[in-house]
Amino acid sequence: QKEVEQNSGPLSVPEGAIASLNCTYSDRVSQSFFWYRQYSGKSPELIMSIYSNGDKEDGRFTAQLNKASQYVSLLIRDSQPSDSATYLCAVTGNQFYFGTGTSLTVIP
Amino acid sequence: GAGVSQSPSNKVTEKGKDVELRCDPISGHTALYWYRQSLGQGLEFLIYFQGNSAPDKSGLPSDRFSAERTGGSVSTLTIQRTQQEDSAVYLCASSPLAGGPDTGELFFGEGSRLTVL
Numbered sequence: 696q697k698e699v700e701q702n703s704g705p706l707s708v709p710e711g712a713i714a715s716l717n718c719t720y721s722d723r724v725s726q727s728f729f730w731y732r733q734y735s736g737k738s739p740e741l742i743m744s745i746y747s748n749g750d751k752e753d754g755r756f757t758a759q760l761n762k763a764s765q766y767v768s769l770l771i772r773d774s775q776p777s778d779s780a781t782y783l784c785a786v787t788g789n790q791f792y793f794g795t796g797t798s799l800t801v802i803p
Numbered sequence: 804g805a806g807v808s809q810s811p812s813n814k815v816t817e818k819g820k821d822v823e824l825r826c827d828p829i830s831g832h833t834a835l836y837w838y839r840q841s842l843g844q845g846l847e848f849l850i851y852f853q854g855n856s857a858p859d860k861s862g863l864p865s866d867r868f869s870a871e872r873t874g875g876s877v878s879t880l881t882i883q884r885t886q887q888e889d890s891a892v893y894l895c896a897s898s899p900l901a902g903g904p905d906t907g908e909l910f911f912g913e914g915s916r917l918t919v920l
Binding site (some may be wrong): 781793795 | 836846848859908
């Protein structure tokens, strides 16, 4: 059984700063990695996927994957109050395994 | 449909009653998952259907919980003799590709909020 670990937070950053969210996982055979955003009272929505080592950028979001260290992160540049949400890391194997999420608050 | 559809969106029931929650995945999606999320908590895996394979039921918390998927499409999650600790949001998600979790992302429905009085 895979384990996906995230700091539950809360993480607070000022508007315009970089928010850094981290996730570690325990199984070396994992192939796909996802970051989901979940607003309060809403369902999770996919914001980034990454499959190979290195960085993947999409607008203000950058996902970083290091399979040797079993570590995946999400950077949010120029953080906005609308980024305030819980961010869930997901790792695949036989199924999707989710972390417990990190709560992010961007302070105007 | 355009997205994963779940019904009912809200269900209030009395302790001891049975409930059925329905999930209609995105057309053509072969994988379907059920998760449970209690207030302020993470996603708790319940069950996973992949094509015609036997479902992974390893997350079902007790034998009061069961799920089926008819014709590879619509799924129903049934909770018998509901208890107050069953109160949560039940989320359904589907994935588009037959190759397994490594080849697709999950699309979530809006969830069914269950309250057991």
